[in-house]
Amino acid sequence: MGLERPAPVCMIYPSPYRVGMSALGFQTLYRMLNDEGPGAHRAFLPDDWEPASLKWPAPKDPMLSYEQRRPISDYRILAMSMSYELEITGVIRLLEGAGIPLYAKDRGPRDPILIAGGPLTTTNPSVLLPFVDILMFGEGEEQLPLAVDKILSNKQRSTAIEAVASMPHAIRGELEPGHFEPFPTQAKVDKSVLPAYSAITTPNTELADMFLVEPERGCSRQCTFCVMRGPSTGGMRLLDMKEPLGLIPETAKRVGLVGAAVTDHPKLEELVDSIVQTGRGVGVSSLRADRLTPELVANLTRGGYKQITVASDGISQRLRDQLQRRIKGESILRAADLVRADPNVRGMKVYNMIGVPSETEDDVDELIAFNQEIADKVRLTLTFSTFVAKQNTPLDGQPFIGVKEAEARLKKIRKALGKRVQIRPQSPRWAHIEYLVAQRGAESGHAAVQAVYGGGGYRAWIKAFERLEPLPRPLVFGDEALKARRARRASEREEKARLRVLP
Numbered sequence: 001m002g003l004e005r006p007a008p009v010c011m012i013y014p015s016p017y018r019v020g021m022s023a024l025g026f027q028t029l030y031r032m033l034n035d036e037g038p039g040a041h042r043a044f045l046p047d048d049w050e051p052a053s054l055k056w057p058a059p060k061d062p063m064l065s066y067e068q069r070r071p072i073s074d075y076r077i078l079a080m081s082m083s084y085e086l087e088i089t090g091v092i093r094l095l096e097g098a099g100i101p102l103y104a105k106d107r108g109p110r111d112p113i114l115i116a117g118g119p120l121t122t123t124n125p126s127v128l129l130p131f132v133d134i135l136m137f138g139e140g141e142e143q144l145p146l147a148v149d150k151i152l153s154n155k156q157r158s159t160a161i162e163a164v165a166s167m168p169h170a171i172r173g174e175l176e177p178g179h180f181e182p183f184p185t186q187a188k189v190d191k192s193v194l195p196a197y198s199a200i201t202t203p204n205t206e207l208a209d210m211f212l213v214e215p216e217r218g219c220s221r222q223c224t225f226c227v228m229r230g231p232s233t234g235g236m237r238l239l240d241m242k243e244p245l246g247l248i249p250e251t252a253k254r255v256g257l258v259g260a261a262v263t264d265h266p267k268l269e270e271l272v273d274s275i276v277q278t279g280r281g282v283g284v285s286s287l288r289a290d291r292l293t294p295e296l297v298a299n300l301t302r303g304g305y306k307q308i309t310v311a312s313d314g315i316s317q318r319l320r321d322q323l324q325r326r327i328k329g330e331s332i333l334r335a336a337d338l339v340r341a342d343p344n345v346r347g348m349k350v351y352n353m354i355g356v357p358s359e360t361e362d363d364v365d366e367l368i369a370f371n372q373e374i375a376d377k378v379r380l381t382l383t384f385s386t387f388v389a390k391q392n393t394p395l396d397g398q399p400f401i402g403v404k405e406a407e408a409r410l411k412k413i414r415k416a417l418g419k420r421v422q423i424r425p426q427s428p429r430w431a432h433i434e435y436l437v438a439q440r441g442a443e444s445g446h447a448a449v450q451a452v453y454g455g456g457g458y459r460a461w462i463k464a465f466e467r468l469e470p471l472p473r474p475l476v477f478g479d480e481a482l483k484a485r486r487a488r489r490a491s492e493r494e495e496k497a498r499l500r501v502l503p
């Protein structure tokens with residue numbers, strides 16, 4: 001696909017190939033532009049530019065497209081997908097390395113037009129604004145092909161940008177210093193466009209040799225920390241199980257069912273059963289403990305699972321309830337029983353999140369006691385992320401726990417459980433940087449450049465953010481916008497009622 005054909009678009013991903021090619025949205029847009037559009041090639045961050053700490057600027061590298069070894073600066077359109085805040089380092093390195101002017105304001109008539117979108121636009125993509133010509137919000141399947149058409153039918157770079165910026169879910173980047181446009185609403189594609197599915201299966205990805213397809217999109221639940229929650233992204237769109245099944249190519253050895261809430265699909269058991277019946281391996285992107293059954297666990301192990309992974313998120317029942325996670329400790333214990341009962345499963349992994357608002361030492365003690373109980377049943381691995389408040393969620397604006405405090409809690413957990421349980425924490429330091437970026441406006445993009453130039457380590461980021469003005473309360477977006485609209489309507493109603501009773 002796309003190998004021989006000339007293409008006006010290069011799809012770029014600010015992480016290495018193995019990560020980018022595991023992103024279903026990226027793969028889907030690449031497939032669509034090749035099947036139905038004018039053609040697209042791909043480029044990724046070189047592997048040796050991935051480490052967080054790296055001397056920079058590095059010598060320029062002729063950044064070439066994967067398909068035709070053509071410099072990415074030669075393409076008319078660069079379409080970039082970004083999943084989360086810390087990939088901004090990759091954006092800076094990729095653009096600078098390729099010799100493309102880093103800032104949108106510095107590009108001229110012969111430079112490519114850089115359009116960005118992706119999962120980050122469900123929350124706060126402000127960090128991208130200094131670098132992109134166009135930022136597109138929400139789902140891309142209908143927007144991107146249209147934007148590409150508009151650019152190709154406008155010879156002049158500036159008029160092409162204007163044409164795309166007039167689309168309902170798109171804004172201009174920081175083309176003029178300090179000039180920003182309000183965030184638009186997020187695009188949501190018609191159900192007829194679904195499902196997204198892989199263009200290519202490759203052995204060199206995080207999900208090696210797996211054909212990816214979505215049996216549903218979105219989530220109808222309301223976990224207060226999550227950017228995929230129903231009220232923020234428009235809920236869940238279910239597909240009849242025949243649709244993903246009908247798309248699996250003969251050659252696929254493994255099938256990955258991808259989606260925010262795949263285990264909420266009412267036909268999940270039958271779907272997994274149908275896949276493993278054909279002798280294929282299977283993967284499910286997220287398993288809810290309360291949706292596991294003996295049959296599902298048996299089919300997952302037939303499909304290659306050695307370990308069952310579920311999420312707890314809050315580290316105590318009080319916190320799970322507070323986060324509206326709607327998972328009971330009993331369900332996690334029951335999942336451990338199912339794992340123990342299946343001789344083909346080696347163990348269980350549970351995702352946890354420390355540092356959520358109001359968390360105390362009592363919650364940490366409950367986590368320790370609870371997981372001792374689970375460890376009596378199964379071989380257990382616990383992963384820990386640190387809570388980062390995201391815009392467009394009810395917990396937006398909540399403080400970060402602090403690196404020292406998070407490390408102290410992890411140390412206590414490791415001391416209590418480390419002999420029996422594998423503890424795999426993500427770095428609280430990088431969660432702190434993610435928090436700083438997630439809570440700021442476009443100034444975080446400028447700080448990111450300083451951080452990358454300062455070597456990209458944690459101290460360099462902190463120094464760069466310390467140079468900024470204290471945090472202003474930034475955007476009105478999503479839940480907040482809804483709340484503001486409701487408050488405005490309520491005050492308008494009050495005003496009308498007041499006018500009616502006036503003599």
Ligand code: SF4
Nearest residue numbers: 219221223226229260
């Ligand atoms: S955490 Fe999972 S279940 Fe909760 S809203 Fe997000 S995607 Fe849905």
